[in-house]
Amino acid sequence: MNNLTPKTTKVDAPAQIIARLSALQLFSMERQEDFDALRSAHLAELSPRTAYESTLAEDLVRYQWELARMRRFRDGVLLESYKEMAFNVLERGDPRINTHAFKLSDEKFDLVSDLVGHDVREREVAETLFHEKTGWRPEDLLARAFAKSSMVKTCEERIADLERRRRWLREDYARLKASTSHAEVADAEVVEAHDDD
Amino acid sequence: MTTERQATANSRNALKSTGPKTEEGKTVSAQNATSHGLAKPLDWNDVMSYHRLLLAEAGLREDASLEDPLPAATLALAQAEAGLARARDAEEAFLKDLAEGKDLAPYLRRASEIVKEISRSVVGASPELSETLLASRRLPGHEVRHIVREHWTAPHRHLQKLVKYRRAAEVSRRKALGAWTCLREESSERSQIQP
Numbered sequence: 001m002n003n004l005t006p007k008t009t010k011v012d013a014p015a016q017i018i019a020r021l022s023a024l025q026l027f028s029m030e031r032q033e034d035f036d037a038l039r040s041a042h043l044a045e046l047s048p049r050t051a052y053e054s055t056l057a058e059d060l061v062r063y064q065w066e067l068a069r070m071r072r073f074r075d076g077v078l079l080e081s082y083k084e085m086a087f088n089v090l091e092r093g094d095p096r097i098n099t100h101a102f103k104l105s106d107e108k109f110d111l112v113s114d115l116v117g118h119d120v121r122e123r124e125v126a127e128t129l130f131h132e133k134t135g136w137r138p139e140d141l142l143a144r145a146f147a148k149s150s151m152v153k154t155c156e157e158r159i160a161d162l163e164r165r166r167r168w169l170r171e172d173y174a175r176l177k178a179s180t181s182h183a184e185v186a187d188a189e190v191v192e193a194h195d196d197d
Numbered sequence: 198m199t200t201e202r203q204a205t206a207n208s209r210n211a212l213k214s215t216g217p218k219t220e221e222g223k224t225v226s227a228q229n230a231t232s233h234g235l236a237k238p239l240d241w242n243d244v245m246s247y248h249r250l251l252l253a254e255a256g257l258r259e260d261a262s263l264e265d266p267l268p269a270a271t272l273a274l275a276q277a278e279a280g281l282a283r284a285r286d287a288e289e290a291f292l293k294d295l296a297e298g299k300d301l302a303p304y305l306r307r308a309s310e311i312v313k314e315i316s317r318s319v320v321g322a323s324p325e326l327s328e329t330l331l332a333s334r335r336l337p338g339h340e341v342r343h344i345v346r347e348h349w350t351a352p353h354r355h356l357q358k359l360v361k362y363r364r365a366a367e368v369s370r371r372k373a374l375g376a377w378t379c380l381r382e383e384s385s386e387r388s389q390i391q392p
Contacts, residue, residue, distance in 0.1 A: 024289070025289050025290065025292075025293040027292075027293065027296040028296070029296075050254055051250050051253065051254060052250060052251060052254045055250070055278070062285070154353070158360075161360075161364075165364070165367060168367075168371060169367075172371060172374055172375075175374075175375075175378055176374065176378060179378045179381055179382055182382055182385060183256075183381060183382070183385045
């Protein structure tokens with residue numbers, strides 16, 4: 001028997017599914033408003049039209065957040081490694097020779113702290129001073145830290161993996177949207193034919 | 198094809214597999230089911246929530262026969278979605294615990310402190326937290342590396358396991374979604390062609 005009811009019904013997703021998907025567990029150092037802003041921007045771009053599209057769109061938002069989180073973590077690990085090398089250069093003149101940071105003078109300790117500080121001006125001054133004192137360019141040291149840290153590599157691998165999976169989901173989402181449009185067109189034609197009868 | 202002789206030998210050998218023998222092995226094995234719970238059967242309520250949503254999406258009735266391909270694919274997709282949601286929640290809860298240091302074994306708590314210190318220093322939080330981080334830098338380098346190695350490796354391994362489950366669940370969802378989409382399109386086309 002020919003089914004003349006529309007195939008795509010616009011229903012609200014069961015509340016628990018959407019609530020579960022959109023309630024990402026944020027770390028205490030992450031801000032809910034940052035997540036909400038990212039979520040709104042992505043949902044606006046993805047513009048899901050059906051309940052199931054909404055669940056996949058929420059999934060994509062989570063990927064974006066996880067990617068941003070992992071990038072922040074990688075940057076933190078990289079800075080730690082960079083700092084360790086800066087200590088080594090200041091004390092031993094070689095980034096590869098580990099030093100006991102507690103032996104550093106307060107002046108050297110503060111210099112390294114400024115090198116990774118959040119104040120751009122202080123950082124620039126510290127970088128110039130570091131270069132003058134040691135002959136090492138901070139950017140070379142940072143590149144070396146990037147190449148040497150196994151934790152940074154782990155983070156990079158995880159970022160690449162997340163990015164790949166996010167891309168697959170994006171493809172699936174595009175396919176689902178195309179399929180929904182296809183079903184809507186078919187439904188419209190069936191309903192039209194039925195009306196003509 | 199397995200011969201009768203081979204089958205008998207397999208059964209006989211299987212009887213010899215009596216699980217871990219050492220106390221250490223038994224302790225590890227005892228935790229298999231409780232470490233993440235992702236190998237347990239799915240919560241049927243979760244599956245049904247997704248199932249209802251997908252049935253509506255495909256324009257199917259709740260009593261649609263599972264012998265038809267589209268309702269069967271709908272149920273398979275609902276199961277894949279519920280499995281993925283569970284794997285994702287487990288990974289997320291573990292990461293959250295790691296970052297917050299809640300209810301963790303001692304080795305995880307120390308790891309969480311390190312992760313927290315590093316993460317907070319990145320986000321640029323309060324000066325006293327940066328002080329903690331700087332203080333940790335005053336430890337001898339080899340000691341810091343030892344702490345990180347010892348206390349990062351174990352949770353990292355556990356996280357890898359959770360990621361593996363989640364990735365497998367994503368692959369299942371991808372396959373189920375592909376099949377469901379095709380069947381839904383075919384079903385629409387059929388309803389167009391039929392007079």
